[in-house]
Amino acid sequence: MESLEVLREKLDSIDDQIAALYEQRMNVCGQVGEYKVKAGRKVFDRQREKEKLADVASKVSGDFNKKGIQELYQQLMSMSRKLQYRQLVEAGALGRLPFIQINDLDKQNARVVFQGTEGAYGQAAMRQFFGENVNSFHVRTFREAMESIEEGAADYAVLPIENSTAGPVIEMYDLLDEFENYIVAETILPVVHTLSGLPGAKLTDIKRVYSKTEALMQTSRFLDEHSDWQRISVVNTAIAAKKVLEENDISQAAVCSSYAAKVHGLSVLVDGINDDDDNSTRFIVVTNQKVFLKDASKISIRFELPHQSGSLYGILSHFIYNDLNMTKIESRPIKGRPWEYCFFVDFEGNLEDPAVKNAIRGLREESQNLKILGNY
Template sequence: MKELQELRNRIDEIDSKLIEIFEERMKVVSEVGRVKRENGIGTLNEKREEAVIERGRSLVKDKTYEESTISMLKSIMAISRSHQNSSNCRDKIDAIDKIMDSVVEKKDKPRVVYQGVEGAFSFEALKQFSSDCSYTNVDNFRDVFEALENGECDYGILPIENSSTGAINDVYDLMREYKTYIVGEELVRIEQCLFGVQRAKIEDIKEIYSHPQGFSQSSNFLSQYGDIRLMPYNNTAMAAKMVSEENNISKAAICSKAAGELYGLKCIKEGINNLTDNYTRFIIVGKNLECDNECNKVSVILTLPHVSGSLYETLAHFANNGLNMLKIESRPTGDKAFEYFFYIDFTGNLDDGVTRKVIEDLACESIDFRLIGCYKQSCDMIK
């Protein structure tokens, strides 16, 4: 299209001028950074930024473009600030570089800990993760981290997110509490089934035992049986085990087919989950940072200053460097009411210069920052 091409040529000419002037501005900005550094003055000066905006507003001739012009000035100031910051926080950058360089190799024949009992979905994740490992099980999520910390295992397996019910908050909070790294992830397809004792029919059931996630994922099915009492349990497979041991016709469990069969129960109804596309994402955690050239996903935890737009400026690093943000979760810090930390997954690899630069920038601008892993994404397979 000729008209479009001509307009684009004009934009190119304008951009050449724009870049020249921008570069000139960045040189002065660097000077400002040096003066501030030498005099111990912080980067952000809200009053000065407001003055720049107000001056800019008065200079716009066609008011149609007023909002756009102010947006442009604001992003240029954010870019300048980020440039000054990265010259001003050598210590933080050195510390994060040291961590990025501490990568170790994957363990051979590892000792792995999972939560639950045989037949649990965590156990399926374990089998997917490694066919050549020794394993033990523990009762709850915290025990997995304790086992890692005490050197009782090399890796732990934990569910972090279900595709239909969302984040598993306890695991996010424990990841922040313990100094461990994510070294891999496994996606397990979840089919929830209702299992009872051998002669049981749906009419006999008065109580159903399962993990609360088992109930949420099967809420449509369960809504037809309002009289049945739902009894939360630590783990779906443990619920199956208990129902099998109690051998009472009025008790049933929601669990995987594998778990129900393992404990000799009868399947009353298969596939009772609301969505047929139901997956749980498990993370593999270890004591050390691992990263090889197959890894394409990075996870970080950060707390940001309480300044308007600070999350926006953080996300700018991903957008401006072509890294895709895959997930963001906010969780209370637990230190002060309604203060949050962010858990962010994005595409990248620690051997790649752009990824490293983005991680350094995030570390500079955060109050608290932790790189918690670089690993291979498993979600692609279902997209």
């Protein structure tokens, strides 16, 4: 048997040749790209790629090597496509995007909807993004907010999508799936919860606590110290505060912001009861038009994978081969189709980037019902 050193010298020599051939190959692909720019031919040629994979597999022996070289060529061909998309962009020859680029949002004249009532965290997030003097109204549920946007009753909705402690707001993912509304911006709001009760109430009076499910989760350490308290979920923290005032029962309290307590005439019994000091919530700004800001840097998509066929790892290779950084992935069951999932992926990029075009092209081929939820 040859020594490790001799074997490694052999590898180094092979690798020099592979590197030279790789560079030659990319040069020829660049020339193919120039041809495609001039001739108006499309970059992705499914039939040609299939034939190429079969061809390289036929050139090597053994299952392990046949599989390996095909994987290698999938990556190589994805690189070639990325190069060619870049050439098309530089030549100004890239086709229409499904989203229209805009320079800014008209925050001054926008009519904005939030969920809850006066004092809701959604109201605070809305003001943080659109300013204190925003023209706004509120609805009771997330669904009603999405309907207001879809109908055009409001230009934008500001809705929570994720909390730093409690995780995703699962219902929002389902609604983004269901409605033809799109994310156009996001804003992150620090969240400090209080336990608030009727004026004059003492901590020892409390027997029942109202809040939003997520807020109850974010304060579970505090609430667990009072395990005899009943915890009741309502649709919004500010609505919980309002309910406590209206029902006028000294044994009832709300988990809500100090602002919501003030607005609804409650007294703060304990401030800062969130488990995590750095608790914050990410809100999205949703609209009914397919638009994106020119400096948008994050894309959210959703797609489905057919049962037992296309697999997740094949799909995710489109991010990896195009060097796109995924920042988030959520899987959600598809209603009515047990154990099938749709996936929500956030990744960094702008719809005008060649790598993004390349990835989305591949994702559309290999997943089902791909929807771009927004670029923001």
